[in-house]
Amino acid sequence: MDTFNFQLPDDPSPDMLATAQLGGAVSQLAAAVESLHQQHLQLRRIVEQAHSTGASRTGMRELPWPLRWRNLNRPAAAQTWAWLIDWVGWFVDRYHLTEEIPACWPQHPPLVDELTALAAAWHSCYDDNAHPDGPLLWHERLTRARDRLREWDDYNRCRNGTHSARPRDLTWADGWHASAIEAANNDLTGRTEPVASEQP
Numbered sequence: 001m002d003t004f005n006f007q008l009p010d011d012p013s014p015d016m017l018a019t020a021q022l023g024g025a026v027s028q029l030a031a032a033v034e035s036l037h038q039q040h041l042q043l044r045r046i047v048e049q050a051h052s053t054g055a056s057r058t059g060m061r062e063l064p065w066p067l068r069w070r071n072l073n074r075p076a077a078a079q080t081w082a083w084l085i086d087w088v089g090w091f092v093d094r095y096h097l098t099e100e101i102p103a104c105w106p107q108h109p110p111l112v113d114e115l116t117a118l119a120a121a122w123h124s125c126y127d128d129n130a131h132p133d134g135p136l137l138w139h140e141r142l143t144r145a146r147d148r149l150r151e152w153d154d155y156n157r158c159r160n161g162t163h164s165a166r167p168r169d170l171t172w173a174d175g176w177h178a179s180a181i182e183a184a185n186n187d188l189t190g191r192t193e194p195v196a197s198e199q200p
Contacts, residue, residue, distance in 0.1 A: 063123040067116055069109075084112070087119040095142075100149045102158035110152060118145055 009016070064080045066072075072080060085106070092101055105111040121141065125134030 063120060067120055069113065069116070080116075081106075084116055084119055087122070088115050091115075091118070091122075097146075097149075100146060104158050108152075108158070111149075114145060114148065114152075118142065 012020070062083075064076070064083050067080065069077070069080070088101070088105065092098060101111070101115070102108075105115065118141075121138055124130060125138040127134075
């Protein structure tokens with residue numbers, strides 16, 4: 001669309017020439033923006049179609065990313081909680097794990113991290129582009145994870161619908177961080193500085 005399509009006189013003034021050039025540039029920019037808009041709409045349709053296909057294939061929420069609980073803001077954490085609760089409910093029922101994973105698992109950060117890792121690996125190994133032996137490897141890792149879950153349950157004893165908080169006598173003393181920094185500084189004091197050629 002060329003909205004500045006007009007004939008210049010034989011001897012145009014500099015202002016008229018500049019206006020004509022500007023008009024041509026605006027027309028090119030408008031055409032480029034329209035092309036980008038159409039590409040965006042097409043990409044959006046593709047993503048929405050892929051998302052709906054994935055949801056119907058697994059029957060579960062898609063894998064959110066990133067999964068670093070420590071760094072998630074409120075909206076990202078809300079999305080990740082919804083995904084994880086959905087998956088853990090399916091996982092416990094599918095593999096009959098009510099004796100190994102207590103119902104209060106969301107109140108225990110170590111269990112949240114363990115189950116997040118298992119869920120992420122499960123989603124990845126059953127992805128359309130995953131290697132064919134991915135599901136087998138996931139089940140082998142599940143066996144090791146179940147050992148860790150049993151050990152954790154023996155320690156906490158959250159069973160039969162009861163929740164036990166972490167024993168206070170098994171927490172570190174308040175000054176542990178300062179002591180750790182002091183130990184690190186003592187170690188660094190005895191180390192040599194790199195020579196110029198070793199520096200990155």
